[in-house]
Amino acid sequence: xxxxxxxxxxxxxxxxxxxxxxxxxxxxxxxxxxxxxxxxxxxxxxxxxxxxxxxxxxxxxxxxxxxxxxxxxxxxxxxxxxxxxxxxxxxxxxxxxxxxxxxxxxxxxxxxxxxxxxxxxxxxxxxxxxxxxxxxxxxxxxxxxxxxxxxxxxxxxxxxxxxxxxxxxxxxxxxxxxxxxxxxxxxxx
Amino acid sequence: xxxxxxxxxxxxxxxxxxxxxxxxxxxxxxxxxxxxxxxxxxxxxxxxxxxxxxxxxxxxxxxxxxxxxxxxxxxxxxxxxxxxxxxxxxxxxxxxxxxxxxxxxxxxxxxxxxxxxxxxxxxxxxxxxxxxxxxxxxxxxxxxxxxxxxxxxxxxxxxxxxxxxxxxxxxxxxxxxxxxxxxxxxxxx
Numbered sequence: 540x541x542x543x544x545x546x547x548x549x550x551x552x553x554x555x556x557x558x559x560x561x562x563x564x565x566x567x568x569x570x571x572x573x574x575x576x577x578x579x580x581x582x583x584x585x586x587x588x589x590x591x592x593x594x595x596x597x598x599x600x601x602x603x604x605x606x607x608x609x610x611x612x613x614x615x616x617x618x619x620x621x622x623x624x625x626x627x628x629x630x631x632x633x634x635x636x637x638x639x640x641x642x643x644x645x646x647x648x649x650x651x652x653x654x655x656x657x658x659x660x661x662x663x664x665x666x667x668x669x670x671x672x673x674x675x676x677x678x679x680x681x682x683x684x685x686x687x688x689x690x691x692x693x694x695x696x697x698x699x700x701x702x703x704x705x706x707x708x709x710x711x712x713x714x715x716x717x718x719x720x721x722x723x724x725x726x727x728x
Numbered sequence: 729x730x731x732x733x734x735x736x737x738x739x740x741x742x743x744x745x746x747x748x749x750x751x752x753x754x755x756x757x758x759x760x761x762x763x764x765x766x767x768x769x770x771x772x773x774x775x776x777x778x779x780x781x782x783x784x785x786x787x788x789x790x791x792x793x794x795x796x797x798x799x800x801x802x803x804x805x806x807x808x809x810x811x812x813x814x815x816x817x818x819x820x821x822x823x824x825x826x827x828x829x830x831x832x833x834x835x836x837x838x839x840x841x842x843x844x845x846x847x848x849x850x851x852x853x854x855x856x857x858x859x860x861x862x863x864x865x866x867x868x869x870x871x872x873x874x875x876x877x878x879x880x881x882x883x884x885x886x887x888x889x890x891x892x893x894x895x896x897x898x899x900x901x902x903x904x905x906x907x908x909x910x911x912x913x914x915x916x917x
Contacts, residue, residue, distance in 0.1 A: 558814060614758065
């Protein structure tokens with residue numbers, strides 16, 4: 540996605556060989572216009588998949604997932620990292636984040652995943668793929684099916700893509716980062 | 729806001745005299761079309777306030793804040809409850825949540841609040857007003873000014889409104905709940 544790649548080149552800051560800071564427009568401050576375009580792009584890529592629901596993880600996944608759901612005309616659901624006291628009947632799974640070097644739980648209320656539904660997973664970053672596999676686990680606990688995975692920025696030098704393709708997922712990443720050395724960002728494809 | 733009130737009457741569930749469950753369309757599952765209308769409504773209410781930025785709190789504030797920022801044509805920023813390891817230079821404040829009965833920290837990166845900016849605060853719920861006052865603290869640490877507060881659902885039986893009006897805030901709530909007894913939701917106004 541040209542607009543996104545240009546923005547990454549303009550504002551992204553390489554913090555290490557595996558961490559790109561994009562908190563001026565993706566995951567702290569958000570550029571709503573760019574986010575709307577991201578939603579339109581995902582909606583085009585997954586338009587034939589008969590999506591019933593878009594699922595993501597709080598907090599950084601919410602913005603891209605919501606605009607995608609809006610374009611597709613379906614509800615959006617975000618998995619919670621901290622189960623609310625009011626949530627009584629839920630699916631949960633544990634996810635290890637290499638980036639944050641810790642394990643966290645993901646929870647969704649049972650009432651919002653229905654057997655037979657086609658679910659599109661959206662997230663801001665793809666690295667090892669653990670978060671997406673955690674969401675898949677939640678979807679399948681509810682008898683629904685993951686029919687697509689949309690990623691805003693993929694770390695192309697990590698094993699996420701390989702692991703998700705092995706599962707047979709339809710994976711679409713809007714920008715794929717090549718290994719970062721020095722301050723340079725390069726894209727694959 | 730008529731559409732929102734109708735949705736609350738249809739899908740909101742009274743869990744206690746002070747807790748209304750709206751996680752089928754506001755803060756777990758999200759109705760993106762309704763959210764878009766919420767953004768349009770806030771944009772109309774605050775269109776003359778020369779807003780430079782919309783600020784909210786992760787996670788449930790992100791959706792309404794983003795659509796509002798999109799309609800106003802300005803950036804959106806969300807305060808984080810868990811400071812990322814990559815954030816080095818930040819403002820923070822502590823907020824006590826009566827609903828969750830615990831204190832949490834709010835953090836924003838210094839680079840995204842600039843002196844002189846007019847900031848609109850958006851949140852999904854207003855209860856005692858502590859979260860909004862925490863956001864105001866962050867905004868003022870950065871030398872910027874809160875020029876408006878937009879709330880999706882206000883608990884009209886709590887002291888939030890009184891406290892915010894005492895500060896001189898321009899407060900707009902799209903639905904104001906009256907005291908809930910039994911299973912009934914009633915609105916004020």
